[in-house]
Amino acid sequence: MESTWDLSVFYRGFDDPALRADIEAIRRMPEEGRALLAADDAPAAKLEKLTALLEILYDTMSRAFMFCQLTLAVEAENREAFRTLEELSALAVDAQVLQSACTRYIGTLEDLDTLIAGSEKLTRNGFVLREAKREAAHMLPESMEKWMLRLSLSGGDAFQKLRDQLMGTLTVELDGRSLPLPAVRGMAHDPDAAVRKAAYEAEMAAYPKVALPMAFCLGGIKGEALTLCEAKGYPDVLTQQLSESRMDRETLDAMWEAIRESLPDFRRYLRAKAKLLGHENGLPFYDLFAPVGNDTKKYSIEEARTLLLDTFGKAHPAMGAFMEHALDNRWIDLYPHEGKEGGAFCSESHQLKLSRIMTNFVGSFSDVSTLAHELGHAWHARCLEAEPVLMAQPPMPLAETASTFNETMLAHTVIAASDAGQAFAILEGTLMEATQCVVDIYSRFLFESAVFEARKTHTPAVEELREMMLSAQEEAYGDGLAADVRHPDMWINKGHYYTVGLHFYNFPYAFGLLFGLGVFQKYRAIGPAFLPDYDALLARCGGASVADVAASVGIDVRSVAYWRSALDVLRGEIDEFETLAARRGRS
Numbered sequence: 001m002e003s004t005w006d007l008s009v010f011y012r013g014f015d016d017p018a019l020r021a022d023i024e025a026i027r028r029m030p031e032e033g034r035a036l037l038a039a040d041d042a043p044a045a046k047l048e049k050l051t052a053l054l055e056i057l058y059d060t061m062s063r064a065f066m067f068c069q070l071t072l073a074v075e076a077e078n079r080e081a082f083r084t085l086e087e088l089s090a091l092a093v094d095a096q097v098l099q100s101a102c103t104r105y106i107g108t109l110e111d112l113d114t115l116i117a118g119s120e121k122l123t124r125n126g127f128v129l130r131e132a133k134r135e136a137a138h139m140l141p142e143s144m145e146k147w148m149l150r151l152s153l154s155g156g157d158a159f160q161k162l163r164d165q166l167m168g169t170l171t172v173e174l175d176g177r178s179l180p181l182p183a184v185r186g187m188a189h190d191p192d193a194a195v196r197k198a199a200y201e202a203e204m205a206a207y208p209k210v211a212l213p214m215a216f217c218l219g220g221i222k223g224e225a226l227t228l229c230e231a232k233g234y235p236d237v238l239t240q241q242l243s244e245s246r247m248d249r250e251t252l253d254a255m256w257e258a259i260r261e262s263l264p265d266f267r268r269y270l271r272a273k274a275k276l277l278g279h280e281n282g283l284p285f286y287d288l289f290a291p292v293g294n295d296t297k298k299y300s301i302e303e304a305r306t307l308l309l310d311t312f313g314k315a316h317p318a319m320g321a322f323m324e325h326a327l328d329n330r331w332i333d334l335y336p337h338e339g340k341e342g343g344a345f346c347s348e349s350h351q352l353k354l355s356r357i358m359t360n361f362v363g364s365f366s367d368v369s370t371l372a373h374e375l376g377h378a379w380h381a382r383c384l385e386a387e388p389v390l391m392a393q394p395p396m397p398l399a400e401t402a403s404t405f406n407e408t409m410l411a412h413t414v415i416a417a418s419d420a421g422q423a424f425a426i427l428e429g430t431l432m433e434a435t436q437c438v439v440d441i442y443s444r445f446l447f448e449s450a451v452f453e454a455r456k457t458h459t460p461a462v463e464e465l466r467e468m469m470l471s472a473q474e475e476a477y478g479d480g481l482a483a484d485v486r487h488p489d490m491w492i493n494k495g496h497y498y499t500v501g502l503h504f505y506n507f508p509y510a511f512g513l514l515f516g517l518g519v520f521q522k523y524r525a526i527g528p529a530f531l532p533d534y535d536a537l538l539a540r541c542g543g544a545s546v547a548d549v550a551a552s553v554g555i556d557v558r559s560v561a562y563w564r565s566a567l568d569v570l571r572g573e574i575d576e577f578e579t580l581a582a583r584r585g586r587s
Contacts, residue, residue, distance in 0.1 A: 006330035010067040014080040030094040059351035076168025093149040107136025127543040156224035156500040159217040174202040182342035182360040188289040189364040200286030207489040219459035247546040258563030270480030284485035293425030298363035336360040346377035376406035383538035394541035400512020437513035443476035444506040514566040
């Protein structure tokens with residue numbers, strides 16, 4: 001199994017004539033769209049032609065953007081990729097203006113439902129067309145849109161690219177070596193306490209090198225978001241993001257209410273882990289990801305491959321075969337190295353029917369779980385392949401369903417086959433990840449809310465951002481974390497804060513975990529007979545609201561009771577961990 005991904009499926013290189021041809025096609029299509037809008041065609045025929053053009057435009061732009069962005073993800077200083085991405089970003093302004101013009105046109109059609117019912121193509125795209133009619137009320141004024149989008153190229157878009165460059169080239173000095181940040185952050189999972197502490201201290205020492213420009217990046221991006229939000233007629237950025245996520249405030253409030261109630265339970269887990277590791281006043285941040293128990297195993301990538309294929313091949317043969325294809329056909333870039341960004345992600349191409357996955361694999365069980373998570377995203381894309389491309393984009397909250405389902409299945413499967421020591425370690429690892437998705441995500445939501453509030457009047461300075469982060473961690477983690485060893489610079493590390501046009505990308509992870517747990521509980525109750533319904537749920541994610549997709553498998557996400565029941569699963573695991581940890585502490 002090779003350790004780097006194959007991007008030649010997109011283009012042979014930045015000098016490939018096919019890439020230049022696609023860029024020129026992207027340049028032409030907005031003009032073609034304007035001609036269609038101006039034509040005297042009947043509304044149904046016009047809408048069909050516009051839909052077909054938007055599908056081609058989306059596919060072509062997705063292919064070109066993916067090639068550039070994936071290249072830069074592992075080669076932060078690739079100048080050809082950066083220049084091409086700059087060119088595409090400029091062309092994307094005209095593409096966005098065309099899409100907006102189409103949305104405005106759809107907003108004028110009073111008989112849209114009749115038009116949709118009379119056309120097979122429009123019927124297949126019915127949900128996204130009706131969404132466009134709803135969104136038409138929140139369009140930027142037509143006379144302003146192009147210029148505001150162009151200004152963004154020198155504003156939020158430029159700040160996002162600067163952030164990516166800063167983080168892709170940031171190195172950490174540790175033991176006389178300059179190491180890429182992702183490799184040092186991966187040491188948080190090391191079984192040696194001294195390694196974890198030294199890595200944390202080195203990481204914290206590295207952030208001041210980029211803190212000032214990162215503060216300006218964050219302030220610039222959030223300031224632009226506030227301006228665009230006001231211009232579009234939304235009361236606040238969160239309302240806009242919920243609308244674009246097809247999720248209502250009732251659902252979000254119900255989830256946060258249940259999560260706030262559960263925080264004392266997660267703090268019990270953190271304090272129990274702290275005692276196991278010899279800490280009396282909560283868990284220091286550098287031990288948040290410390291492995292406990294007897295599972296200090298390091299997985300080679302071949303061992304990880306075997307575990308994944310065995311687990312998912314037995315549970316869901318079609319998914320297992322799909323994973324084998326992905327692992328054996330260079331869909332994945334595995335290991336950390338200088339110039340590669342941190343974290344992990346999956347990027348999907350509907351047109352080419354493939355995905356590309358980036359990880360920073362160093363061999364922990366958490367890394368294997370991350371592979372399962374990202375392959376879940378890829379499977380979700382596979383389930384959406386039969387949908388039209390405009391109907392194949394899950395909203396943020398539902399985008400984490402398949403990834404969370406996979407993580408949960410892997411953990412349950414491995415625990416069931418493990419001895420007591422290994423099972424305890426994996427149970428702790430599961431709770432560690434759940435704590436990130438519930439407690440840390442809540443802290444990120446609080447932090448981002450505070451940043452937006454401050455940005456209404458000024459650009460928050462570095463020290464102010466650090467105070468906001470510590471305040472958010474205090475409210476979320478409480479006495480579960482040691483008060484004097486937290487992470488005031490976590491705002492620098494998390495790329496989601498800096499994504500233009502995608503704000504509050506935190507609550508979807510909490511939603512994804514708890515919704516995924518609910519879906520997994522359905523699978524456990526029904527067995528393999530549930531899998532066709534599961535795959536159908538994934539295929540439905542691009543064509544319905546969050547609440548309606550959940551209702552298709554009998555889940556009411558507007559009910560606090562549902563979220564409490566999902567958290568009860570984790571509460572039971574915390575109870576078990578606390579009991580087992582106390583026994584181990586006495587032995």
